[in-house]
Every structure is written in C-alpha cells, then in structure tokens.
Amino acid sequence: MKTQYGFTLMTIGEFETWLIQQKVTRRITVIQEHHTWSPCYKQFNGSNHLQLQKNMRDYHVNSAGYADIAQNFTVFPDGMICTGRIQREFYSIRV
Numbered sequence: 354m355k356t357q358y359g360f361t362l363m364t365i366g367e368f369e370t371w372l373i374q375q376k377v378t379r380r381i382t383v384i385q386e387h388h389t390w391s392p393c394y395k396q397f398n399g400s401n402h403l404q405l406q407k408n409m410r411d412y413h414v415n416s417a418g419y420a421d422i423a424q425n426f427t428v429f430p431d432g433m434i435c436t437g438r439i440q441r442e443f444y445s446i447r448v
Contacts, residue, residue, distance in 0.1 A: 358406065361435065363435070364432075365434065
C-alpha cells in the first residue's frame with residue numbers, strides 16, 4: 354500500500370481489508386463502472402499509477418471545474434486499485 358498526492362494505491366487484498374474497515378451508512382444497490390478517455394492504457398507504464406491519478410484529478414478540478422476527481426476508485430490495467438475523491442462521502446449518479 355502506498356499513499357501519495359492524497360490517494361492510496363492498493364492490491365486487491367489490501368483493498369479488501371480497507372473496504373471491510375469502512376463504515377457504510379447507506380444501502381448500496383448499484384455499482385457503476387465507467388472508463389476514462391485520458392489517461393489511456395498506452396500512458397500506463399506499470400509504475401505511474403499515482404501520477405496518472407493525480408493527472409486525472411488535476412484535469413477534473415482545473416479544466417472541468419469539478420470540486421474533486423470524478424471517480425471514487427480507479428482500477429488500473431495491472432489490477433491495482435487507487436482511491437479517488439475524498440472518501441468522506443461516496444457519490445454517484447442517480448439510477
């Protein structure tokens with residue numbers, strides 16, 4: 354597990370432990386998965402997870418005008434999972 358730029362990068366096992374420790378106060382009925390246009394797989398070099406996550410947040414905040422990165426988590430091509438927006442609240446679109 355590694356933390357940088359306010360994000361935490363985890364293996365699937367570390368994520369499972371992390372997830373179990375979270376206090377979820379509402380019923381989760383849907384998990385939504387979507388992709389990002391940039392960065393793309395070509396930009397992933399196997400060790401730049403946290404830099405790419407920072408770049409996505411910088412784009413969402415500085416160019417798109419969002420308050421934070423749009424996603425709660427990012428799953429990278431090698432299966433590593435990185436936290437996204439500040440985890441005080443989990444947001445989603447309405448289904």
